[in-house]
Amino acid sequence: MTDMAKASEGTAPAADHPMVRAEGVHKSYGPVEVLKGIDLEVKRGEVFCLIGPSGSGKSTFLRCINHLEKINAGRLWVDGGLVGYQQRGDKLHELKDREVAFQRRDIGMVFQRFNLFPHMTAVENIMEAPVRVKGRSKAEAREQAAQLLERVGLGDKGGNYPSQLSGGQQQRVAIARALAMEPKLMLFDEPTSALDPELVGDVLDVMRQLAEEGMTMVVVTHEMGFAREVGDALVFMDGGVVVESGHPRDVLTNPQHDRTKAFLSKVL
Amino acid sequence: MTGRPEAIKAVPVRHPGRWAGAVVVAVLVAMLLHAFLYNPRFKWDVVGQYLFDDSILRGLLVTLELTALSMVMGVVGGVLLAVMRLSRNRLLAAAAWLFIWVFRGTPVLVQLVFWGFLGALWPKLSIGVPFGPAFWSENTNTLIPTFTAALLGLGLNEAAYMAEIVRAGITSVDEGQTEAAHALGMSRFQTMWRIVLPQAMRVIIPPTGNETISMLKTTSLVSVLALEELFQAGQLIYSRNYQNIPLLIVVSLWYLFLTSILTVGQYYIERHYARGANRTLPPTPVQRIRTLLSSARRSPAAAGAEPVPASGGEELS
Numbered sequence: 001m002t003d004m005a006k007a008s009e010g011t012a013p014a015a016d017h018p019m020v021r022a023e024g025v026h027k028s029y030g031p032v033e034v035l036k037g038i039d040l041e042v043k044r045g046e047v048f049c050l051i052g053p054s055g056s057g058k059s060t061f062l063r064c065i066n067h068l069e070k071i072n073a074g075r076l077w078v079d080g081g082l083v084g085y086q087q088r089g090d091k092l093h094e095l096k097d098r099e100v101a102f103q104r105r106d107i108g109m110v111f112q113r114f115n116l117f118p119h120m121t122a123v124e125n126i127m128e129a130p131v132r133v134k135g136r137s138k139a140e141a142r143e144q145a146a147q148l149l150e151r152v153g154l155g156d157k158g159g160n161y162p163s164q165l166s167g168g169q170q171q172r173v174a175i176a177r178a179l180a181m182e183p184k185l186m187l188f189d190e191p192t193s194a195l196d197p198e199l200v201g202d203v204l205d206v207m208r209q210l211a212e213e214g215m216t217m218v219v220v221t222h223e224m225g226f227a228r229e230v231g232d233a234l235v236f237m238d239g240g241v242v243v244e245s246g247h248p249r250d251v252l253t254n255p256q257h258d259r260t261k262a263f264l265s266k267v268l
Numbered sequence: 269m270t271g272r273p274e275a276i277k278a279v280p281v282r283h284p285g286r287w288a289g290a291v292v293v294a295v296l297v298a299m300l301l302h303a304f305l306y307n308p309r310f311k312w313d314v315v316g317q318y319l320f321d322d323s324i325l326r327g328l329l330v331t332l333e334l335t336a337l338s339m340v341m342g343v344v345g346g347v348l349l350a351v352m353r354l355s356r357n358r359l360l361a362a363a364a365w366l367f368i369w370v371f372r373g374t375p376v377l378v379q380l381v382f383w384g385f386l387g388a389l390w391p392k393l394s395i396g397v398p399f400g401p402a403f404w405s406e407n408t409n410t411l412i413p414t415f416t417a418a419l420l421g422l423g424l425n426e427a428a429y430m431a432e433i434v435r436a437g438i439t440s441v442d443e444g445q446t447e448a449a450h451a452l453g454m455s456r457f458q459t460m461w462r463i464v465l466p467q468a469m470r471v472i473i474p475p476t477g478n479e480t481i482s483m484l485k486t487t488s489l490v491s492v493l494a495l496e497e498l499f500q501a502g503q504l505i506y507s508r509n510y511q512n513i514p515l516l517i518v519v520s521l522w523y524l525f526l527t528s529i530l531t532v533g534q535y536y537i538e539r540h541y542a543r544g545a546n547r548t549l550p551p552t553p554v555q556r557i558r559t560l561l562s563s564a565r566r567s568p569a570a571a572g573a574e575p576v577p578a579s580g581g582e583e584l585s
Contacts (some may be wrong), residue, residue, distance in 0.1 A: 064450055097456055105453035115448035119466045129452035132462060174448075179453060229465075 017080040019185055019216045020065060021046050024074035027060055028229030029040060035059045036240040037074065042185075042233070043220055049227040049248060050220045052237035053263055058220045059112075061189050061237070065218065066107045067100050068132040080105060095145070105133060108136045108178030114170040116162040122149060122173045123158040126180045133181070148176035152206050172206055179210075186210065188219040224268055230251050235258045300473060314514035318505065327501025328522055334418060334487045334497060339480050341423030346430025351460065364431065371428035380421035384493045386412055418490040433475045437468030468552055469541040477534030482582065483526050488523075498522055510544050 020042035027035040034057045042048040050058040064076060067084040076083045084100055089212045095103070117125050118183045126145035130136040136144075149155050152172040162170050171191055178186060188207065192200040204226050211217060211230050221227060227234055231248035236257070244257045252268070255261045304310060306559065318324060352364035371379070382389075387409040394405030412420070443463045449459040488499035496504065502519040507510045530554070539552070 027283055068447055068450065101450070101453045101455050104451055107451070109448075109451035111444060111448060113444055115442075115444040117445065117448070117467075128462065129454060132458050133453045177452070 006088060014120060014156035017077070018042055019033055020048075020218065021077045022074065023076075025061065025071050025076055026073035027057070027064060027071050034240055035064070038240075038242060039239075040235060040242060040245065041048070045216055046232040047217045047219065047230050049231040049234040050218065050237060051222070051224070051227065051234065051242075051263075057240040059189050062218060062220050063187050065185075065187055066104050066109055066207045068109075069190060078103070091226045098102060101185040102134075106184050108176055108186040110171070110174050110186065110188045110263055112193050114167070114174045115127045116174055116177070119196045120164050121159050121161055122154065122165070122176075125162070126177045126249070129177070131179050136211055144180060144187065145176070148179055149173070150207075151179075152176045153202065155258070166199060168202045171195065171203045172212075175203075175206055175210075175243070186215055186217045186218065188217060188221070190220050190222065192221070192223055222267060224252055224264075236263065237261070270317055301419065303441055308378065309512065309513060310517065310521060311514040314511050315517050316522075318511075318515060318518045321505070321518075323496070323501045323505065324498070324522070327496055327498040330415075330496060331407055331484070331498040332494075332526070333489050334415075334422065334490065335484045336478070337419055338422035338487070339483055341481070342426025342430045342479070343476065345423065345427025346432075346434045347465075348429035349427060350398045350434035350438060353431065354438060368428045368431055371425050372432075374487065376421065377492065379425055380418065381492060383412070383417040383421040384414070386417065412492050415497045418487075418493055418495050422483065422486065422490070426479065429479060430476070434468070437472035438464055438469045439471075441467045448537070466541075473538050473541055474534070477530070477537070480528050484526055485523060503561075 004048060018041040022038050022040050022059070025035055025038040026033065035140075038057075038061055050062065052058050056166065064071050065078060065083065069083060081103065082092075082101065084095055086095055086099075089265075095205040103114055107207075117128065118130065121140060124144045125183065126148055127138065127141040130141040131138055146155070149158050149182060152175055154169055154172055154176075157165060157169060157173075162173070165173065176193075189250050192209070195203065197263070200223070204223065207217070207226070208230050218256075219227075227248045232252050233245065235245040236243050236255075237257050243253060244251055244260045252264065256266055284292075303310070311573050349364045349367060352360040355364075356362050387407075390408055392405045393411055394402035396402030396404070409435055445463050446459055446468065449463045450473060454462070487497055490497055491500035494500070502515040506515040538553070
């Protein structure tokens with residue numbers, strides 16, 4: 001555990017540091033540069049929405065936050081700790097797989113395609129990480145899973161396999177699965193894009209409830225209504241850069257940049 | 269309300285072609301039966317006499333042991349090689365590739381003979397520093413008796429094939445599964461063992477069943493090492509009494525019996541790993557027979573009206 005503690009050292013933890021801080025984050029796949037210098041801050045307890053056309057790099061940036069993607073340049077901090085690296089003196093050291101896994105325990109992620117484990121029931125999906133990663137007892141994890149399912153409105157579906165649930169139900173189980181690790185930050189990667197329109201509302205309701213409880217959330221979304229109602233901050237990305245940012249109501253109703261205006265005129 | 273319209277009672281389509289085909293097949297089967305049963309050279313009485321002969325049964329046991337142990341070696345080795353091949357460590361990946369290249373690229377019969385001649389190649393086996401002193405050494409033929417040589421030959425060859433099967437299984441699992449597990453803070457090993465491999469099993473099991481059935485028959489090759497398995501046991505008997513054909517039939521009947529059992533076992537294992545992939549599991553053969561019997565007992569019309577997929581199908585929960 002000691003080297004885990006060290007991993008977050010050296011970054012002078014201030015009491016009021018933001019939940020996520022990005023400075024000049026770059027990411028390329030081979031010769032293609034997807035992120036061209038992202039600077040932003042997500043405050044504690046904030047619902048932070050990322051919008052933009054497909055290919056703008058918003059999902060890639062989200063995946064950088066829990067180190068599913070490795071950044072090529074810049075710095076990225078979560079809760080004051082560098083993501084995926086450790087600063088020792090003036091040198092940056094890559095974290096071991098084990099240390100990266102340790103960082104991810106506190107960051108929940110919800111995927112566009114749910115990615116539930118199909119060979120496990122809903123309850124087993126939710127229990128898996130608390131039991132395997134945190135070493136909880138099965139009985140304790142099962143009880144917690146039942147409570148979480150209740151919270152996302154699926155108290156009676158615990159014994160179902162993912163293939164026996166609708167898309168909206170699967171996504172709510174996926175949210176419960178992420179919450180089971182008691183994260184301090186939740187990442188949502190277009191959580192409603194793969195859903196039938198009439199199922200979107202249930203998922204958004206769960207997210208809204210989560211926001212009201214004070215969870216810090218970074219949400220990549222095309223749901224402008226959700227962004228406007230629930231969001232505390234919003235960033236419009238295009239071509240790997242932040243084009244415009246501000247309060248969702250301001251950006252969505254009164255965009256300053258031409259590219260933002262063009263994008264919003266198509267989706268609103 | 270006018271009520272439900274009357275159920276459709278139509279004349280079913282006739283299939284004269286099927287009937288003609290059935291007749292042709294029936295005649296061919298009758299001819300075949302006649303050819304087998306009334307040819308005195310088959311000597312069915314000798315077949316019966318040797319079917320449960322002690323040395324045949326002893327050979328059968330060796331065949332079963334060899335099949336089971338080779339498959340265990342093949343599956344364990346195959347998983348290991350597959351994980352090595354997919355490893356980010358280039359050296360491990362290359363070593364696995366080399367192993368598979370050699371053992372899949374040469375005939376298993378040749379490999380078996382090589383293992384049999386190991387004593388001629390290296391009379392003593394030792395553990396020590398390469399090119400340096402040895403700490404421990406032992407006579408090769410003492411260390412590797414015929415059964416072990418046969419096991420190594422079959423098991424290592426199988427591992428090379430299983431490696432490719434397991435690799436195909438692992439790569440068939442959606443990358444999102446690995447990402448989801450990693451995002452939850454699971455380690456690489458936990459992700460492989462708890463999330464990826466169980467799902468890969470659905471792809472791995474059917475060809476592994478085939479491999480097991482194939483292995484059961486391939487064990488007959490170790491007769492070249494003079495190991496007394498089923499086929500060799502049969503050969504030894506007919507080299508004394510010249511009843512070649514009846515003994516070959518005895519041996520074939522046993523192989524056929526064992527492969528049939530394996531086929532049934534494979535069905536149940538596949539069913540187990542289909543969990544979560546299908547909404548309802550297909551009925552087991554026993555359930556199917558039970559459904560058939562219970563519907564036959566009722567009136568034919570009622571049985572026909574029953575929804576087919578629901579009957580006997582076991583709900584997942």
